[in-house]
Amino acid sequence: ELKVEQNPLFLSMQEGKNYTIYCNYSTTSDRLYWYRQDPGKSLESLFVLLSNGAVKQEGRLMASLDTKARLSTLHITAAVHDLSATYFCAVGRRYNNDMRFGAGTRLTVKP
Amino acid sequence: DVKVTQSSRYLVKRTGEKVFLECVQDMDHENMFWYRQDPGLGLRLIYFSYDVKMKEKGDIPEGYSVSREKKERFSLILESASTNQTSMYLCASTRGGRRVSGANVLTFGAGSRLTVL
Secondary structure (H helix, E strand, O other): OOOEEEEOOEEEEEOOOOEEEEEEEOOOEEEEEEEEEOOOOOEEEEEEEOOOOOEEEEOOEEEEEEOOOOEEEEEEOOOOHHHOEEEEEEEEEOOOOOEEEOOOEEEEEEO | OOOEEEOOOEEEEOOOOOEEEEEEEOOOOOEEEEEEEEOOOEEEEEEEEOOOOOOEEOOOOOOOEEEEEEOOEEEEEEOOOOHHHOEEEEEEEEOOOOOOOOOOOOEEOOOEEEEEO
């Protein structure tokens, strides 16, 4: 059974600080996703990581994947208030199209 | 520009009622999914479908059924609603079929918030 663990579940940051969200998963996968959800809204895709060592960056967010450790990280650089949201990682099982999500990290960036 | 449409944004039902949640996508996607979202639990997969009339159970199918008679429509059915089914329900779709490789990003609907009294 594919399990996805995310931590921390809650994160309160000051603007300008850096932090990392971690996503561990339990079985072999060939696809790792990061999604963002704003309050009252649905989920939007941020990154897709398909291979060991993959790194994707957009703005102040950078995601990486280590398939050997079954670990992905979402690094936040110099946080700004607009990044306040809930971030989910999701893992797809190899050769299957279903996807499992972590519990989410609620990020609050304070001035 | 709406691509995945969930028919009801908010519903209030009574215990024991039959509930239908409808989802329609206009992207010609093969795969469709139903998740429920609860605080602290993230998204949990209820059912998914990789083709018309095909369905597979997710992690929490008990108390739910699904129907996919047309490619663009995937319905979630609560045969007899219970209070523990009060939740946010999210429909999503993606390309692919039964076995996929490569990226297949989910496109989500806006969600249906169901309250069972």
